[in-house]
Amino acid sequence: MFKTLMGGAVAVTIAIFSPAAQAAQCGNDASGFTAWVDNFKRQAPANGIPAAVVTRALADVQYNRPTIRADRGQKSFKLSFDQFMKKRGGQAIISRGKSMKASNAALFSAIERRYGVPAGPLLAIWGMETGFGGFLGDQHTLSAVTTLAYDCRRSAYFTEQLYAALQLVARGDLSPSARGAAHGEIGQTQFLPLNVLRYGADGDGDGHIDMVRSRADALASTANFLVGHGWRAGAGYQPGQPNFVAIQGWNAASVYQQAIAHIGAQIDGR
Known part of the structure; x- marks a missing residue:
């Protein structure tokens, strides 16, 4: 697939x-x-x-x-963690993320089998970047x-x-x-073009990588990105744990990295 x-x-x-x-x-x-x-x-x-x-x-x-x-104006990355979570709707992302995990269970299971990346951090990224595809x-x-x-x-x-x-x-x-x-x-x-070339994955098996219309492609590509930045199956992804380095590869802002780890853990129940 x-x-x-x-x-x-x-x-x-x-x-x-x-x-x-x-x-x-x-x-x-x-x-x-x-x-x-x-x-x-x-x-x-x-x-x-x-x-x-x-x-x-x-x-x-x-x-x-x-x-x-x-x-010239990326000011939200200068906020504290609590301020950032409030501004980005962190609790709403956690709540909806849990629902999205349940309703897309087969897809997330397939991605974890292939890449070793659990649903939580993928849902955290998906939710923070586009509100689960709501605004691209x-x-x-x-x-x-x-x-x-x-x-x-x-x-x-x-x-x-x-x-x-x-x-x-x-x-x-x-x-x-x-x-x-x-x-x-x-x-x-929200992949930059070069990252689509480097890490893009055809998650739905149609022969193309459609980051816009295919959630399977977008989420598989995101998991592949994390693997490409050092993700190790089964290791933790909180600050200080081995897979946090892969999350750091997603965004250079430390507050964003912390938010991915926190939201992901809440969704995964860790």
């Missing part, structure tokens, strides 16, 4: 991109965006992306100001990623994400019109 579609796609992404391959000089406002995109469109085919894919994927990209505002974001994904590739703050990092997004378009796993979170995160558990 579970197929992890990675390997070759990752190798291509790593091989085709280096900071030197960036399309043009970055910028800190909208003034140079169109020229940057035009240069990128000319360079991307030489870096392994078919010209038709580049044209189709980037036809409607625009400088995305909500993305820039979000990138309203920003044009390719505009968001392209804006951050152009923006000087993390241009090299997001140019790599942009190449990954184009590969997802090429293989039919990302629509050019897709919408998601402000930094270009995709689907029910």
Whole structure:
């Protein structure tokens, strides 16, 4: 049932991109965006992306100001644990997470057999990222990623994400019109494009990784991400325990890491 579609796609992404391959000089406002995109469109085919894919994927990209505002204003990660839990609705996530665990018992059992990751932390991530798929974001994904590739703050990092997004378009796993979170995160558990290439798993067996419409794909991919960041089957995942390092790989903010561990433990009854 579970197929992890990675390997070759990752190798291509790593091989085709280096900071030197960036399309043009970055910028800190909208003034140079169109020229940057035009240069990128000319360079991307030489870096392994078919010209038709580049044209189709980037036809409607625009400088995305909500993305820039979000990138400059991530204030909730500075809250205390209690403040963060209240702001993110931690108790509601725990309550609904228990119900979602019961109603999707077969799926979570299959994922745990395959990856060794129990339901709790997956439900914690799913609940905090999108309210269990209730809100996946309203920003044009390719505009968001392209804006951050152009923006000087993390241009090299997001140019790599942009190449990954184009590969997802090429293989039919990302629509050019897709919408998601402000930094270009995709689907029910909010993967950046390169992480879809690295850790994406076909949880429902249909031959594609659909992070938006398939909860099986999204949750299997999330479990595979945790395994890729050191998860060991059967070990604990609270702070100081072996699998907390995998949770740290999910998000750099310590308060977010603590929330995943706490919510997951409450759902798992640990």
